[in-house]
Amino acid sequence: MTTLAERRKELLDSMMKEAVYEGAVAVLTRHGLSGTTMDRVAAESGMAKGSLYNCFRSKQELLEFVHDRAIAPLRAAIDEVVDGPLNAAEKLTAIVRLWREYLVEHQAVFEFLINDVAAKQRLRDTELTARASAIRQIGAIIRQGIQEGTFRPVDADAAAQMLISAAIGMVEQEFATGERRTVDDAVESLTGIFLYGLAAPPVAQAASL
Amino acid sequence: MTTLAERRKELLDSMMKEAVYEGAVAVLTRHGLSGTTMDRVAAESGMAKGSLYNCFRSKQELLEFVHDRAIAPLRAAIDEVVDGPLNAAEKLTAIVRLWREYLVEHQAVFEFLINDVAAKQRLRDTELTARASAIRQIGAIIRQGIQEGTFRPVDADAAAQMLISAAIGMVEQEFATGERRTVDDAVESLTGIFLYGLAAPPVAQAASL
Amino acid sequence: MTTLAERRKELLDSMMKEAVYEGAVAVLTRHGLSGTTMDRVAAESGMAKGSLYNCFRSKQELLEFVHDRAIAPLRAAIDEVVDGPLNAAEKLTAIVRLWREYLVEHQAVFEFLINDVAAKQRLRDTELTARASAIRQIGAIIRQGIQEGTFRPVDADAAAQMLISAAIGMVEQEFATGERRTVDDAVESLTGIFLYGLAAPPVAQAASL
Amino acid sequence: MTTLAERRKELLDSMMKEAVYEGAVAVLTRHGLSGTTMDRVAAESGMAKGSLYNCFRSKQELLEFVHDRAIAPLRAAIDEVVDGPLNAAEKLTAIVRLWREYLVEHQAVFEFLINDVAAKQRLRDTELTARASAIRQIGAIIRQGIQEGTFRPVDADAAAQMLISAAIGMVEQEFATGERRTVDDAVESLTGIFLYGLAAPPVAQAASL
DNA sequence: AATGAATGAGGATTCATTCAT
DNA sequence: GATGAATGAATCCTCATTCAT
Numbered sequence: 001m002t003t004l005a006e007r008r009k010e011l012l013d014s015m016m017k018e019a020v021y022e023g024a025v026a027v028l029t030r031h032g033l034s035g036t037t038m039d040r041v042a043a044e045s046g047m048a049k050g051s052l053y054n055c056f057r058s059k060q061e062l063l064e065f066v067h068d069r070a071i072a073p074l075r076a077a078i079d080e081v082v083d084g085p086l087n088a089a090e091k092l093t094a095i096v097r098l099w100r101e102y103l104v105e106h107q108a109v110f111e112f113l114i115n116d117v118a119a120k121q122r123l124r125d126t127e128l129t130a131r132a133s134a135i136r137q138i139g140a141i142i143r144q145g146i147q148e149g150t151f152r153p154v155d156a157d158a159a160a161q162m163l164i165s166a167a168i169g170m171v172e173q174e175f176a177t178g179e180r181r182t183v184d185d186a187v188e189s190l191t192g193i194f195l196y197g198l199a200a201p202p203v204a205q206a207a208s209l
Numbered sequence: 210m211t212t213l214a215e216r217r218k219e220l221l222d223s224m225m226k227e228a229v230y231e232g233a234v235a236v237l238t239r240h241g242l243s244g245t246t247m248d249r250v251a252a253e254s255g256m257a258k259g260s261l262y263n264c265f266r267s268k269q270e271l272l273e274f275v276h277d278r279a280i281a282p283l284r285a286a287i288d289e290v291v292d293g294p295l296n297a298a299e300k301l302t303a304i305v306r307l308w309r310e311y312l313v314e315h316q317a318v319f320e321f322l323i324n325d326v327a328a329k330q331r332l333r334d335t336e337l338t339a340r341a342s343a344i345r346q347i348g349a350i351i352r353q354g355i356q357e358g359t360f361r362p363v364d365a366d367a368a369a370q371m372l373i374s375a376a377i378g379m380v381e382q383e384f385a386t387g388e389r390r391t392v393d394d395a396v397e398s399l400t401g402i403f404l405y406g407l408a409a410p411p412v413a414q415a416a417s418l
Numbered sequence: 419m420t421t422l423a424e425r426r427k428e429l430l431d432s433m434m435k436e437a438v439y440e441g442a443v444a445v446l447t448r449h450g451l452s453g454t455t456m457d458r459v460a461a462e463s464g465m466a467k468g469s470l471y472n473c474f475r476s477k478q479e480l481l482e483f484v485h486d487r488a489i490a491p492l493r494a495a496i497d498e499v500v501d502g503p504l505n506a507a508e509k510l511t512a513i514v515r516l517w518r519e520y521l522v523e524h525q526a527v528f529e530f531l532i533n534d535v536a537a538k539q540r541l542r543d544t545e546l547t548a549r550a551s552a553i554r555q556i557g558a559i560i561r562q563g564i565q566e567g568t569f570r571p572v573d574a575d576a577a578a579q580m581l582i583s584a585a586i587g588m589v590e591q592e593f594a595t596g597e598r599r600t601v602d603d604a605v606e607s608l609t610g611i612f613l614y615g616l617a618a619p620p621v622a623q624a625a626s627l
Numbered sequence: 628m629t630t631l632a633e634r635r636k637e638l639l640d641s642m643m644k645e646a647v648y649e650g651a652v653a654v655l656t657r658h659g660l661s662g663t664t665m666d667r668v669a670a671e672s673g674m675a676k677g678s679l680y681n682c683f684r685s686k687q688e689l690l691e692f693v694h695d696r697a698i699a700p701l702r703a704a705i706d707e708v709v710d711g712p713l714n715a716a717e718k719l720t721a722i723v724r725l726w727r728e729y730l731v732e733h734q735a736v737f738e739f740l741i742n743d744v745a746a747k748q749r750l751r752d753t754e755l756t757a758r759a760s761a762i763r764q765i766g767a768i769i770r771q772g773i774q775e776g777t778f779r780p781v782d783a784d785a786a787a788q789m790l791i792s793a794a795i796g797m798v799e800q801e802f803a804t805g806e807r808r809t810v811d812d813a814v815e816s817l818t819g820i821f822l823y824g825l826a827a828p829p830v831a832q833a834a835s836l
Numbered sequence: 837a838a839t840g841a842a843t844g845a846g847g848a849t850t851c852a853t854t855c856a857t
Numbered sequence: 858g859a860t861g862a863a864t865g866a867a868t869c870c871t872c873a874t875t876c877a878t
Contacts, residue, residue, distance in 0.1 A: 165378020
């Protein structure tokens with residue numbers, strides 16, 4: 001018996017949350033994080049402000065939901081890559097590409113997404129932020145590469161952090177300056193440096209052969 | 210004639226601004242950017258709210274002052290490195306070290322400093338933000354390295370952006386997780402990857418066979 | 419369907435606005451226009467400051483409402499006279515009487531009403547101010563009189579402006595000096611001069627010689 | 628001995644007040660009454676805010692001074708007319724002309740001047756306001772006219788009040804609508820009505836001769 | 837006497853949250 | 858459960874007035 005009612009409730013609840021998600025993203029896009037008020041989210045979601053509070057205990061909780069909800073597809077896509085058959089360098093490249101595409105697509109809520117409201121305000125569950133989980137996964141890939149012998153034995157977590165930071169920074173830069181690069185160009189630029197570094201290959205080594 | 214009165218006035222003014230700077234940093238540290246109200250800054254600086262407005266036309270202006278004031282020493286130190294006699298790789302390493310030391314030291318206002326209030330709220334003079342100027346300078350150094358033949362011919366500005374983003378990301382990571390690395394370790398980790406990449410040198414492998 | 423909820427809402431809304439009107443008039447009376455703060459209006463109206471802003475977007479809008487609300491009965495009464503069957507001189511007299519009664523009755527908010535906040539701050543719709551609409555209507559009546567041949571061919575709008583200004587001035591004078599005249603006396607005094615002028619009739623003089 | 632010092636002091640004082648007058652008028656013109664702050668007046672007058680308070684006990688007092696000072700020339704000119712040899716109708720016309728010229732010339736501070744700050748805020752000495760003294764003088768002239776037999780025996784003070792109110796109203800109207808009339812036209816329009824009224828001369832009387 | 841920095845009460849406005857219907 | 862009016866603390870900013878120099 002309860003099953004029926006429960007399912008119904010859950011369904012309604014998730015429909016409402018979906019509406020809230022879309023409304024919140026619209027508001028975030030139009031008014032920025034500081035301009036995102038419960039009033040506006042309610043209006044944009046087509047529901048009463050009070051209903052927002054039936055769904056979420058506080059604005060903080062609502063924003064965390066929106067954040068997680070927005071991040072979910074990216075995380076899923078990355079999971080697929082991570083569990084896939086590619087080698088370390090290819091996985092890294094694929095992930096960088098996913099991040100880049102994701103960031104560009106969500107430009108409007110970029111700041112909100114990247115600056116990780118949840119994390120900032122009371123870093124609840126660090127593992128939930130897109131960045132944190134990306135770092136863990138990338139770290140694992142780098143370790144894989146090191147084990148495979150294709151990567152140098154670096155501090156994998158530090159490298160992962162740098163990689164993701166650099167990816168974000170690159171997109172931020174593009175947004176700030178307004179110039180837009182092609183995906184291929186951007187991804188290559190980033191992975192090129194991370195895989196091969198800035199230093200020119202030492203001629204001496206070649207000569208020693 | 211004016212010297213007397215002017216000197217006095219300037220002195221008092223700079224003393225007040227110093228007090229405001231310290232008060233603001235304290236508030237920023239304790240309450241975060243969004244918790245930084247004029248009331249709190251006034252109280253923390255030991256002056257009346259109105260006096261803040263005798264000194265700064267608006268909260269925005271006050272925050273810009275604090276930001277610039279906080280960033281100034283780092284910029285000066287980097288300028289010195291840039292204009293110095295080191296080669297490109299050494300300069301890069303030195304700058305990464307300066308950034309790291311600076312960020313760790315100013316941990317408290319980190320978010321505020323890096324997220325560049327000024328830039329966010331109405332990107333005044335983009336060149337004035339610490340990050341932007343660092344990118345320009347690092348870009349120049351990379352170009353220098355390319356010309357010297359010690360760096361590969363990469364997109365210098367993109368690389369600079371990545372480098373600075375990675376440096377910031379690294380410190381953010383440390384703050385978030387609580388683990389603290391030594392300066393040498395961190396700097397080496399970062400420059401190691403940026404200079405030599407993740408990929409294991411294929412030549413050495415070939416030679417070792 | 420909507421009727422139920424809508425009626426209720428409208429009723430509540432108009433009750434609130436009524437309360438605001440009365441509160442605002444009380445504050446206006448006690449503290450004058452410049453002493454009329456949102457805090458005081460809220461307190462006097464028996465509601466929270468925030469509720470005022472649920473009803474009116476700004477202080478300006480609230481004041482405009484109070485103004486219009488206060489002016490409405492007078493305008494309606496004048497409309498009735500204008501559309502009535504009286505001749506021009508009678509209409510003028512009737513209108514002057516209405517104005518006078520109205521001004522005396524609303525002495526407390528006199529300054530506020532006459533100095534036309536709305537007009538002053540951003541003359542929205544000039545036609546809405548009591549004075550402006552009175553001038554238009556009186557102008558029409560004077561033109562009617564001119565056509566009827568009972569009035570001299572004067573500049574009707576200028577005359578209307580003078581008439582209304584004089585009516586207001588007369589009441590202002592009474593308020594300032596504290597002496598109160600009877601309605602009949604005051605109206606006769608005003609219409610007497612406007613209809614027949616100050617100059618003694620020359621015909622009588624000629625006849626008396 | 629004191630004479631010398633006293634004269635000096637008085638001279639300096641009146642020079643300062645002159646400067647304040649000009650500064651205040653400039654500020655009033657540029658920022659309106661509500662935008663007229665002591666800071667701005669001090670700056671515009673080229674003196675320190677503190678000095679303003681050596682000269683005037685309060686802002687109120689300063690504004691009263693400015694008001695009176697601005698009104699003085701008009702009052703003097705009217706005095707001349709009043710004491711002159713003209714007959715009542717001519718005096719009235721002359722005074723209306725003076726008012727009109729004065730109002731147009733001081734358009735910028737019109738509101739301030741006419742709405743009589745001093746009177747409004749605590750009608751100190753009613754006789755000092757331009758309007759009040761004008762009314763007294765015009766009342767005297769009308770009484771003169773009545774005695775001369777050229778005016779009908781009306782309530783002189785009420786008529787005077789109406790006349791001055793109508794004059795002010797006429798100019799206000801012009802300012803509001805933007806259309807500007809010639810002095811002659813405006814004065815004639817006003818005096819025409821006040822002297823001869825709106826009513827057409829009764830044909831019946833002429834016929835009865 | 838002149839100065840202008842310091843004061844702090846006061847004002848308009850916003851918004852997360854509650855709660856009666 | 859849904860609604861949205863009510864709340865009032867919190868925020869930024871202004872400005873007349875004082876007073877130490």
